[in-house]
Amino acid sequence: MNSKKVRILVAKPGLDGHDRGARVVARALRDAGFEVIYTGLHQTPEQIAETALQEDVDAVGLSILSGAHMTLVPRVKKLLRDNGMGDVLMVVGGIIPEDDGRELINNGHADQVFTPGEPLDNITDYIGSKIRS
């Protein structure tokens, strides 16, 4: 019997110190049946990529409220690619201006960007449908 579970790393890169949002999303993902690896604050892109590798995750969710998303997201994505994990779903959440979000997606750094006000169900449904398909 195969019992594959979806594993997702929820990480906070960089210097911002607010993780309430990340925790709320982590909790929602748990309730949607995901295994959520949560690593806490102040992670470097290197730590995130290596954790994603060791935990063999299907998706990475980055929570960024600091404004450094245009630097951090491409960096994490590049390191994941270097690890042979370029196919891992990359979801970003936080205070991301629309233009930046579009740019991250168009340049292949992120698969989806969620901003404040997004219903939790949308986030869990999106990740679930992307990975199970």
Next chain:
Amino acid sequence: MQQLVTELLQGNRRAAARLISLVENDDPQKRELLKDLYPHTGNAYVIGVTGAPGSGKSSLVDWLLKLMRKDGLKVGVIAVDPTSPFSGGAILGDRIRMQDHALDQDIFIRSMGTRGSLGGLSRATREAIQVMDAFGKDIVLIETVGVGQSEIDIVRTADSTLVVLTPAGGDSVQTIKAGIMEIADVFAVNKSDLPGSDRTVTEVNMMLDMKKSKEWRPPVIPTVSLINEGIDQLWEALQEHRRYMEESGRLLDIRRERVGRELTEQVEYLVKSSIWNQVKEEIELESLVEKIVHRRQDPYSAAADLLDKINFYGQEAEEGD
């Protein structure tokens, strides 16, 4: 798949991670993979860390990792957190305390959800140990879920078991209860800067001194993981216990018991799956259930009939001839 095993033996971390996923997901090829890994296992020493939620297991593991690395040991960590019985999801958060080691190439940390297992470990903990063992880790540290009194599967899995207590955990009757207080090879009384710590240490010591057999007397080490106090003594105590296990022959004894249990389980697994494969092909279980639920048959004779139908006893007789 074979490729994965080869890569693992060459030290590829991605291969290790993927193999753990395969065994954890009960992949159809799991048994084949474990078979290939087995000749490369048997070198890792397994240390279990257990205790109540929030007692400081992860923080102690973090400090122990630092000391182990100083001694040049390669370490694998399996950190278990509970799976929700409702959604099947889990928050695996033990790594938060260990992220200093995330970039150390000689430490491999893996978080696992219990996925229905109730003894404090995950369903596939044992298999994940095999993977890390074959991967060349000298020590595999297992952090159980936060436990209460009786989730003590760890004692059957680890070579040394560290039980983490905190001060003010109830009166001295708690120390003589069966279960978790019996399985420790080493006790840590963590957060021992808090009031009540001396009393907890004394009560555990009194409980331990009541025991007649003195072959290995578990030490009780006060620690404060917040400020790295007592960790050197804790690591020393764990090494002391390992020396005792190896020199007294106890290690070989418990590994013998473990392999015996494992063999029994594997035989039972093979017998069970061969029976159910045949049953599924030949008999409709639902109609039997229907009969039993309407009291037209009892489950005891139905089970016996079922085995008759697939000629279970007949096969046995033939083999005996």
